[in-house]
Amino acid sequence: MNKRIFKTGSIAAFALAVGISQPVMAQESAFFDPMDRIHPVWAENGMVSAQERLAAEIGRDILAKGGNAVDAGVAVAFALAVTLPRAGNIGGGGFMLIHDAKTGQTHAIDYREMAPQGASRDMFLNAAGDADSDRSLYSGAASGVPGTVAGMKLALENYGSMEWAEVIAPAIRLAEEGITVTPELADSIEAEREHLEKFRSTAAVFFKEGGEAYRPGDRLVQADLAKTLKKIAAEGPDGFYKGEVAEAIAKAVQEAGGVITPEDMAAYKPILREPVRGTYRSYEVVSMPPPSSGGVHLIQILNALEGYPIGALGQNSGETIHLMAEAMKLAYADRSEYLGDPDFVDVPVEALTSKDYAAEMRRKISADFATPSVMIKPAGLAPYESDQTTHFSVVDKDGNAVSNTYTINLNYGSGLVAAGTGVLMNNEMDDFSAKPGVPNAFGLVGGDANAIAPGKRPLSSMTPTMVLKDGKVWLVTGSPGGARIITTVLQVIMNMIDHGMNVAEASTAPRVHHQWLPDELRVEEGISIDTVRVLQAKGHAVALKEAMGSTQSIMRDPETGSVYGASDPRRPDAATVGY
Template structure:
């Protein structure tokens, strides 16, 4: 295990405790312990990983994690567990778990075949490029976030249905039963959930249904109270009885479309009826002998991470060590260039010619590497999108404000699952902002997303997260907005794994036509919430393991930073970074600031050399992991 710098006790903390974010105090408290104890950051910030001999699930919320553990313990596949966890999170984690949103996942079979599933929301058929602009051409702030117009056509139920159809073994009813029970009978509210409801009362309060369900008609749920959601239970019952298409063609679809018609929204019965999830081929890249499998567009995370890794490949980061000013500066410069390309070139590949192959070409990464001069940083605002091969002629450079500060939060949730046979799922779902649009459709019990803001509402104008986006991500009917969600898998050479007779065999040769290389096996499952900070959070955990040799819990717990090109600012987590390192970044020309909350929440799994599964929930949020020691199959009962 490599060592890396201890954290200085005299670090200056700017806005470390935001009174508006009490739900994150637990994670901040754990990181503050680093300062008090003076020990290595990852070791102090994260507990020891949870071990699974025959399966594991890592998720943000306890009840959902328990549901997944139960499915795995009874012989369910990773897909079975993921479906059950996804529906459970729609009940117990309403700020991000959802029926009214969308997401992405990677599924890797024990034999090696890997596929990507896109169940991202789509723009309604009546959506238009300028739908959120005023008559004078300015952006109507708030309409793309907090109105019925903000909602894209949800994809979560379709995505979970496709996953079950392709890889599930339990019945559909069995997998929805735990979520139905949690909604019908209720679950006990913990402190973090209670605080989150109160924190976002201003978002939930204006909508009568949201106020009634989540705010207890403004009397608020206290820790220890039980939250029951009978309308959501009824919706889940219909989906369980009639299958996933009920959401798109049945009573649920009718009520949702009727609400949109009454409230001035655009979503119609036909929009719902025509929605389909899409099975895509994962992106694949190489870094330091490892294979990286990532989500393709309309996710931007896979492209961005592979581009950054290509830039970093030839830099001796491990020699410089974790936390070196030199290595940090190189990493930030790589982030700046990848996010500039994200803004200019990425969008829904069904509508624009995205130069994916050019952006993830190692030769392109090498050309960007040569532009990064060690010890020097380009002047603020001077980095522009690059020129990868395969550019479409219509794509112009992206302009925009450099000074906008990204919003905090961003409510997405990620979970990772591996079963006893070595099948694996890394899934990220979202309703965009915390509690989405804040709107709950009467009688249905679930919140609607506000994903329309993930489009370039006006190219060159920052969105909710401060991201500048270009024409490639402009609004068009039925188009899928660009996303930062980044479910990711890392494979290692089989030869690198030590044999352990006590472990189970999680490796496999590559199936014909899969994206994985022969003689590679599963090593890491990664993902995170956090808007654009998803990309940089997942990247840093990967680097911490592969480049710096950290254990998975250390890699997850280590302090993080973030740069997204515009605003041209390097953000550090509020605690955990040495003062001289931050000053060193400033001396290199970076504009340095302190983010006033934690960055990301990566719920990760590592396959140890023994074959044991190590689950590492992120201490920054209330993560949980449950390992399976022994599978009791139904035929054994």
Template sequence: MSNIFAANKMAGSRGDVFFIVKNKLQKFSVCLLLVVTVHVCYAQDATKYNKGMVVCATPFASKVGLDILKKGGNAVDAAVAVQFALEVTHPEAGNIGGGGFMVYRSASGKTNTLDFREKAPASAGSKMYQDSAGNIIPDMSLYTHQASGVPGSVDGMVQAHHKYGKLKWADLVQPAINLARNGFKITRKLASALNYDKGQFIKLNPGKTYLLKNDAWKEGDLLVQEDLAKTLELIRDKGREGFYGGLVADEIVAEMKRGNGIMTKNDLGNYHSVWREAVTGNYKGYKIITMPPPSSGGVALLQLLHSVEKYPLSQWGHNTDSTVQLVVEAERRVYADRSKYLGDPDFYKVPVDSLINPAYNERRMKSFNWDAATPSASIQPGIIAGYESDQTTHYSIVDAEGNAVSITTTLNDSFGSHIFVKGAGFLLNNEMDDFSSKPGAPNMFGLVGGKANSIQPGKRMLSSMTPTIIEKDGKLFMVVGTPGGATIITSVFQTILNVIEFNMDMQQAVDVKRFHHQWLPDVIEVERGTIRAEEKSRLEKKGYKMVDHGQIGRVDAILITKDGYYHGGADPRGDDTKSGW
């Protein structure tokens, strides 16, 4: 008989409580572990899992994924089921109205990636968010019907299942239908988010009542979504056509007309996901398998790792002033490169091989001076020979055979554009803001870009999503990713360093505090308690400016131990949950 583990880690206090349910054969029926922390101390998972693990944003979706694995489904089957379950239980970012990226590694070591990123509608243009004087029109790329790219999530799940799935499609969608129709009891965090955004929902959705109630939402309230259940039934019964054609497509187009949107039925019918070759590199004997453009995340992650590889980080220690200074200077240079060179490779020549060349990144770090911070104003994108010029969710899954999936998916902002498709019950994304609305103008995450990421019809907008799989000695080692907008890349980067350099287990690596620098603005954003006072003082004397950021990222990851067991890390910053057997 197997052991089932579903530890839902809430709120991230230093007194987190874990409930570990063990099989009766193991002498214990229920074991309660209380974590008492002095600086950094963690409880280890007492149960060992080697038949499968799912780590994602909600306990409901995590259970759905684990149930699929137990029924004989593989990692991709579980991923499809989790994607639709997150649409229901994590409306801030789980979606059928958005898009994302998948990195896949088979048990035999074969890799692939799926780009189901949203695309600009056919009538989109480079100046669509500018007024007649060339100024950016506030919020037009965020909270209007024109803010939405053509969704890719449903097509992505259909394509992933067609290529790798084992179980019947209908069986993978049905759990989400059940959650939508029967309802689920919301968590404290979701209640808070729904109450916070209530005004936006009312303002942008006249005549609709989705995610609204007369009084305030509270933990334990039942959330029922009947229109969404009907939409999911069409996807269950008709697959891709159930979303990109027929009734749902008509409802999307009707919603566009209500708000002067530009997405058409042709845009929906012409959308297709793209299989792309993974971007790979090496860091101290570990093989990094990650997402290529139009994700900037994979390229940037490899650049960051190459930038710090020759330095003795493990000797310096976690979040010491030397470690922080080196990481910040690497991030500063990599994000500068991102602003110029990264975009949709189907529209723009992206110099991937040059950017991930270790020698290039080593040269970029030569201007780094230990005595003082490098002002971002003095850092420009690197010169490449021959070159012509937050809200998201992630899930990591490994099955019994060792197949692994790392998927990051998004609506962009929390709850996307906040605009629902009337009759269909799901939210539209506001991913068009991820394009460069104007060269040099920052998007909602403060990221700047230029020609490589300009708006063009049918083009995919640049992303920071960084779903990643790591090998060691030809064997699966880690599956990792996170939401967090511009902070995604640095959160994944630091989590990997936490394991490889600082010898943390997976939960420790996810739990510890993080920091972030993205070239512009020239500040280090830090979670409270990230850097000790004396270390912070030394950095500030060198010219580094630090600002409190609140929470950075919500990493969900799986580490494969030397003896072949799965060790999950579910981020305590959210309702993230790990389930294994």
């Protein structure tokens, strides 16, 4: 059996830390020697898994005080705005899935950013008619109207049990008293120095006097953000979407070349949507509907792969990866044509997620040869992202659950902090198709369905997901990763269902990704050289690249109620904590 040790500094460091000398990632078998198993975090009652430890512990403490999963989730979301500024936010937006154990219902909240009324289809095209990525990423025009504050209020009001001010209080304390700068935080700020120093208001937050960098162990105080959070705690969403905060945001955005107005801020509304649902080998999969493409294509790919004996073929075998890649290509081609904001375009969700359509996909897949992407076109159906997103999962003692993915798009969003507010603005307008057929920052190609329009929500790859067994939550998961979010979540689910991994093993295993264009099969370190050769022989252009995703996952035993969780080792500050 071939084995391959991960390189130091990637997943190897994690593997060595937990005592795994040679994780089995060979093409022949999915078998893990019992002595080599990676063990998840265990808790008897509730659990929080998040990309930053302080925020995770705040959520855990809310659960221990008697709060439910939604109370904890809202507290984590506000805390991450302080402790993980490159992705956690109140200046962005996202999606939340909520499972109510008492009723058995799962709800989806869309609090994605919206294009301001002054936005126009060609606003990011230059004089030559070409897409201008600097304007769509690093100017005031890059920002959509933020949705996080309104989304959290809707969640707490409808499904929580604690007071609004109570769940925001920990975030206010962290912003006011300061947080200890970790090596990860210091590195991320320094890596984005050029963009953060572009705006004086931003540099004043993330650098010391004279531009000196914060170093690990320093204390980062965010006084303006604390003041804004206090207004939100006292006045509800009106403290953010109306009055001085809204006016300051609009002023900052307009001075940086954008078009958000106080009226745009006041008009923002989150939306309750019906989740997308599918089944995979007797499990129910529930995920986010459009304007997220995540749930649709997760279920679409699972449906296609359900027709193959994936477990028998082996975890990360050449045959398994080939079939996964071919199904991924077909789904991402469909994404380019059919997915957009359902309030503006007719998205064929039922068609794309049907078992019949999956059978059609399988008829296009050869077991022996990779189909060149140039030969794949979106299917003939009826007419109708970012690395630095972050995800957290929560399960409480009663089996209620939250799966939440939110973002400001790229690291530190547009780089613009609205002066006096501490609010770091998103650059989500880049997730629209600035010009049909031209890739965005993640290489994703879009069409007319995702064209810019006033009041429209940009298409996303965010995939907050729950897997149910006999009507009860079994797995809560999600990830950042831009275009690779969908395939990252896919592989966690398949690793657990098809290959019998526990949640920690499923989170650690090497990942692969294909998004149709560019025509390359991206793999992480840890895929055996034998497997790579099998894939190349089938015609795949295999590209070894950096790690993908940062899953935060919780598995709940429906029989005992015990919870088992794991934070992805690909991000050093992540933590899973329970009580």
